[in-house]
Amino acid sequence: GAGVSQTPSNKVTEKGKYVELRCDPISGHTALYWYRQSLGQGPEFLIYFQGTGAADDSGLPNDRFFAVRPEGSVSTLKIQRTERGDSAVYLCASSLGTENTEAFFGQGTRLTVV
């Protein structure tokens, strides 16, 4: 693929529901990152994968948030029992590795919890 692809581009869900956000990284990129961007703010780190394993999940706000990358490519961010405060743009980025290599971002998934 040409770039990082995120689906869906928009998601509206009711408070308390479960959502899954998908990220397709650039082919061959071993590092994958999830960030959350609230309106008017910079992206905030959630979790980072190196291959299939979560190398750093210290940014996940609570145990309602979980992410997987079972085959070292596509990743899914899962949010349980959504709350209105979870509304934000969720960004995914990938890079060839972690040693000062450029991170390429997807266009994001705008999640709205009503």
Next chain:
Amino acid sequence: QQQVKQSPQSLIVQKGGISIINCAYENTAFDYFPWYQQFPGKGPALLIAIRPDVSEKKEGRFTISFNKSAKQFSLHIMDSQPGDSATYFCAARTSGSRLTFGEGTQLTVNP
């Protein structure tokens, strides 16, 4: 320790002018400092980046100035154009870890 402070929050410049955005950091372990440009509805895109062993890097109309002792770095956009109107984020990273972003600067270049 992990914060990156960015200013100004918003900036209005006339076409042809110079846009300057400043960032400051605390964590001396940061060793990679990129600037990202973001248009509405799009993800951030890397504009230019610098490592702390150099004091300046220039790519076209974009220049990063880096002051290691002051723990500050800035983005200069020369000959600013209306198409440069976007939100700009500075960021910093330690080797093998995540990016820490500034709060963003909304740049408007008037024609």
